[in-house]
Amino acid sequence: MANTNTNTAIVTDTESQNDTPVVELRGTGKAYGNVRALHSVNLSVHPGRVTCVLGDNGAGKSTLIKIISGLHQHTEGDVLVDGEPVRFSTPREALDAGIATVYQDLATVPLMPVWRNFFLGSEFTRGPWPVRRLDIDRMKKTADEELRNMGIVLDDLDQPIGTLSGGQRQCVAIARAVYFGARVLILDEPTAALGVKQSGVVLKYIAAARDRGLGVIFITHNPHHAYMVGDHFSVLRLGTLELSAARDQVSLEELTNHMAGGTELAALKHELAQVRGVDVEELPEEDDLTAPVATSKDGAA
Numbered sequence: 001m002a003n004t005n006t007n008t009a010i011v012t013d014t015e016s017q018n019d020t021p022v023v024e025l026r027g028t029g030k031a032y033g034n035v036r037a038l039h040s041v042n043l044s045v046h047p048g049r050v051t052c053v054l055g056d057n058g059a060g061k062s063t064l065i066k067i068i069s070g071l072h073q074h075t076e077g078d079v080l081v082d083g084e085p086v087r088f089s090t091p092r093e094a095l096d097a098g099i100a101t102v103y104q105d106l107a108t109v110p111l112m113p114v115w116r117n118f119f120l121g122s123e124f125t126r127g128p129w130p131v132r133r134l135d136i137d138r139m140k141k142t143a144d145e146e147l148r149n150m151g152i153v154l155d156d157l158d159q160p161i162g163t164l165s166g167g168q169r170q171c172v173a174i175a176r177a178v179y180f181g182a183r184v185l186i187l188d189e190p191t192a193a194l195g196v197k198q199s200g201v202v203l204k205y206i207a208a209a210r211d212r213g214l215g216v217i218f219i220t221h222n223p224h225h226a227y228m229v230g231d232h233f234s235v236l237r238l239g240t241l242e243l244s245a246a247r248d249q250v251s252l253e254e255l256t257n258h259m260a261g262g263t264e265l266a267a268l269k270h271e272l273a274q275v276r277g278v279d280v281e282e283l284p285e286e287d288d289l290t291a292p293v294a295t296s297k298d299g300a301a
């Protein structure tokens, strides 16, 4: 299903599934005191599908991640896992439910070897107490196998993880989450700081995680990256769902227009046309923005 070429992680859309979402938000929201960061958001995450959450700065993406990953609690609506309402008090609880989050600033120790970072906090040990010690050989072998299973080939697992490229480190973090039994993988802007080639590599492993049956929540600013791997697209604006569309309901152009503030730009087109030196030819007309907007039952991926 996923293209194996490193730079072209193009995905063919999969059949829509009627199974219970592994994670679902129903009218979910969060207020920080008087600040309503997220309001009435519906979102469904299914195994083996990539749900992309897009939005400009301050749109509410981080708040959404924090609710699902157990860092913050919602103040409105419901969060369901396997159809059951949940309210995680800690990230550990979310992790125990199979929800793993890979943050942009990866929680790795740069000077430690790749294999050591792979097992950080969950090291294999051997021997009886009190002479129990790290089972280095087993950790190295397992990390090597798991990375290879995901198609990630590194020259030397003994090299400090800090010497890997940003893209490679993201890939190690994805493989780690898969190995430790994640059913849902939340990726917080994994391609934000990467160039084209490295982004392609990360997109390839997002597709690989999806093909291993994980439900993926891919947070991004970049509609092009989202469109390469996404099955469903949810665009947040000022804390509410502005667009919720399956892949076959929205074109890349429409998605880009929504992300780029197409509606505002279309509204401004006439005014901008009066300004010397501003070329408005390529800006969308309001009629062009035909992609489905979110409705109360939207959000299914």
Ligand SMILES: Nc1ncnc2c1ncn2[C@@H]1O[C@H](COP(=O)(O)OP(=O)(O)OP(=O)(O)O)[C@@H](O)[C@H]1O
Binding pocket: 032, 035, 036, 037, 038, 055, 056, 057, 058, 059, 060, 061, 062, 063, 064
């Ligand atoms: N702890 C907090 N206390 C008060 N307001 C907050 C808090 N966290 C977020 N907000 C507000 O909630 C809104 C949504 O923020 P959030 O960080 O979720 O957006 P974002 O889409 O992740 O933005 P960015 O891409 O810039 O990280 C913003 O207006 C922000 O100022």
